[in-house]
Amino acid sequence: MFTAAKPASSRILVVRLGAMGDIIHALPAVASLKTGFPGSRLTWVVEPKWAPLLEDNPFIDRLVLLRRDTLSGLLESWRSLRAERYDFAVDFQGLIKSALAASAARPDRIFGFHQTQLRERAAALFYSDKTVSGAAHVVDRNLDLAAAAGAATLLRTFPLPPGRPEGALPPGDFVLASPLAGWRAKQWPIEHYQALAARLERELGIPLVLDGPPGSGLAHCSGLPGLIHATRRAAAVVGVDSGPLHLAAALGKPGVAIYGPTDPVRNGPYGDSLRVLRSPAAVTTYKRGASIDESMRAVSPAQVFEALQAMLGERRSLP
Secondary structure (H helix, E strand, O other): OOOOOOOOOOEEEEEOOOOHHHHHHHHHHHHHHHHHOOOOEEEEEEOHHHHHHHOOOOOOOEEEEOOOOOHHHHHHHHHHHHOOOOOEEEEOOOOHHHHHHHHHOOOOEEEEEOHHHOOOHHHHHHOOEEEOOOOOOHHHHHHHHHHHOOOOOOOOOOOOOOOOOOOOOOOOOOEEEEOOOOOHHHOOOHHHHHHHHHHHHHHHOOOEEEEOOOOOOEEEOOOHHHHHHHHHHOOEEEEEOOHHHHHHHHOOOOEEEEEOOOOHHHHOOOOOOEEEEEOOOOOOOOOOOOOOOHHHHOOOHHHHHHHHHHHHHHHHHOO
16 A cells, blocks of 8 residues: 655656646646645646646646657657656556656656556556546546645646737637537537527627638637637637637636537536536447537537527626
């Protein structure tokens, strides 16, 4: 039986390489680790693509970028990992690649989830301490892992950077939609966005800004800093189970979350600022379907519009 690490001037390694929503879901746990070990030095290993999410994070002392695209980049990352010694590491990702990264740093201990809660069970072979979480949502599971590593006080905070303007945005209110997802089964049909955009403009005089490829509404193409800035500016958001939706939830933005094959209890927007719409006929599955799931098509533009109309009405009635 292993016991949690003792709060002290510890050197902590956090591993969460990607992706966007998963990194956001780990932010409260990492903040809890940093505050739970006074005087600690915390290093986060992340893929370069997602590093902008961690800019100016007050709970992170050092970033190590894991560059896996070239051998020279991988060697550089390996040297950066080994430049410091760590009392313990926490692998929030639970994949073989993340467990290997934690192990390569040679920490004294590695905390991770029990193999029964991992998609790649072999990752648990690298852990000295294995945790079983009874929580439903990923954010709370991560907090359980942080607690197992010794974080006595659990924080539910999402320290995100301000972002910066990239690409054109309307001068006034707008609704921001991010239509893409990790796999197509979780996406909402583009014709539904077109119908929603038309009704928002016609009845409320508010444009729909589409972050991603053009197809309906006003296109807004940017990197992560631009997406963060646009999300902060938006009057409301429309999203599916993907990183931009979890960004909006972390920022407390009002809006609508459209769910189908994935379970919003486990992977839904954290907090209560977004209203989840899901067909009663939806069947939970995490198979990466190549076509839009019928349960996503079952959520109509009218349902989304009505939810947005109520939220925007409340916002405009505030003094």
